[in-house]
Each structure stands twice: as structure tokens, then as C-alpha cells.
Amino acid sequence: RQVFRDDIDFMFKNVILLPENQSRYVTVDGRAVIYMWASSQMVGDFASLLEEVKQKYPVFFIGSDYLSSSLKGEDLARIKALDGFMQYGIGDGQPYLKMASNYWNASQNMRTLIRRMESETGKKYLFIPTFMAAYDDTNVPERTSPPLYPKTKEEMEHLAEWIRSGMGS
Numbered sequence: 001r002q003v004f005r006d007d008i009d010f011m012f013k014n015v016i017l018l019p020e021n022q023s024r025y026v027t028v029d030g031r032a033v034i035y036m037w038a039s040s041q042m043v044g045d046f047a048s049l050l051e052e053v054k055q056k057y058p059v060f061f062i063g064s065d066y067l068s069s070s071l072k073g074e075d076l077a078r079i080k081a082l083d084g085f086m087q088y089g090i091g092d093g094q095p096y097l098k099m100a101s102n103y104w105n106a107s108q109n110m111r112t113l114i115r116r117m118e119s120e121t122g123k124k125y126l127f128i129p130t131f132m133a134a135y136d137d138t139n140v141p142e143r144t145s146p147p148l149y150p151k152t153k154e155e156m157e158h159l160a161e162w163i164r165s166g167m168g169s
Contacts, residue, residue, distance in 0.1 A: 008057060011034065028060045036082075039064060040063075040064075040078075047081035062086055063085060067085060067114070069112065087128075097158075103159070107163050110127065110129075111127075
């Protein structure tokens with residue numbers, strides 16, 4: 001817990017507050033965004049630590065957490081303590097459009113969970129759905145899985161529309 005507090009203190013004083021960073025740092029409602037990749041690895045009573053740090057610093061925690069209606073206990077408390085989520089779905093060794101369809105279904109499920117959490121906590125959560133818009137991975141040596149990118153601009157636009165419709169507003 002103390003190491004996390006020290007890390008946030010260091011980031012806040014040495015990155016976020018520096019005058020040269022003020023115009024470049026992303027904020028939400030005046031709170032500095034701190035993105036935590038693989039936040040599901042933060043185990044134990046991480047929720048109370050996030051809340052404690054938010055009381056001391058104007059920060060907005062976005063995690064890349066697995067959002068599922070089956071989460072319980074400390075896992076559910078952790079995602080409720082986050083302020084937002086960035087989730088993406090690539091890979092799985094599937095063709096791009098099949099992967100896009102799976103991501104659309106996941107977006108709908110995430111929307112349902114986020115709305116439930118909003119009603120339970122009384123707070124709004126930011127959700128940033130992302131997807132593989134363009135990445136030519138066909139030149140990766142020894143590649144054996146299908147390409148992880150759209151073949152056409154229309155495929156990419158189709159997935160963006162699927163995500164938008166899956167998330168609602």
C-alpha cells in the first residue's frame with residue numbers, strides 16, 4: 001500500500017504538477033488521469049487504497065480491468081473504485097470480423113455492468129472502448145494466426161459502429 005502511495009505522490013509532484021506538462025496532461029473534471037494497465041492484478045483491498053489516494057490527490061483512475069457480471073468481493077469493489085475503464089479485445093487467433101463480433105458482444109455486457117455499478121454507487125464511469133483499427137502484423141516472423149487488422153476501411157468503420165451501438169450512448 002505504501003509503495004502505491006509513494007508512486008502516486010511521485011507522479012503527481014514530478015509529472016502532473018510540472019508547468020511544462022499542464023497543457024499536455026489529460027484530465028477529467030480537473031482530475032489527472034492515471035491509467036493502470038492490468039488493474040485486475042491489483043489484488044486484496046485495493047479499492048480502499050484507490051479511494052484513499054483520491055482523497056489526497058485530484059486523480060482519475062482508469063483501469064484495464066476485466067468487466068464481468070460474475071465479479072464478486074474484492075474484485076467487484078476494485079472495479080467500483082476505479083473511475084473509468086479502457087478495454088480492448090484483440091487476438092484470440094480469429095479472423096478480424098469474428099473478433100469484431102465478439103468485441104461487440106463484450107461491449108454490450110460491459111455497458112450492462114457499468115450501468116448496474118452506476119446505479120449501485122451513484123457515480124458515473126468513463127468507458128473507452130478501443131479496438132485494432134490498423135496494424136499490419138502480417139510481416140511478423142513466423143506468424144501463424146489470422147491478421148489482427150481490418151482488410152478495408154469499411155471493415156474498420158463497421159467495427160467502430162458495432163462498438164458504438166454495443167455501448168449505447
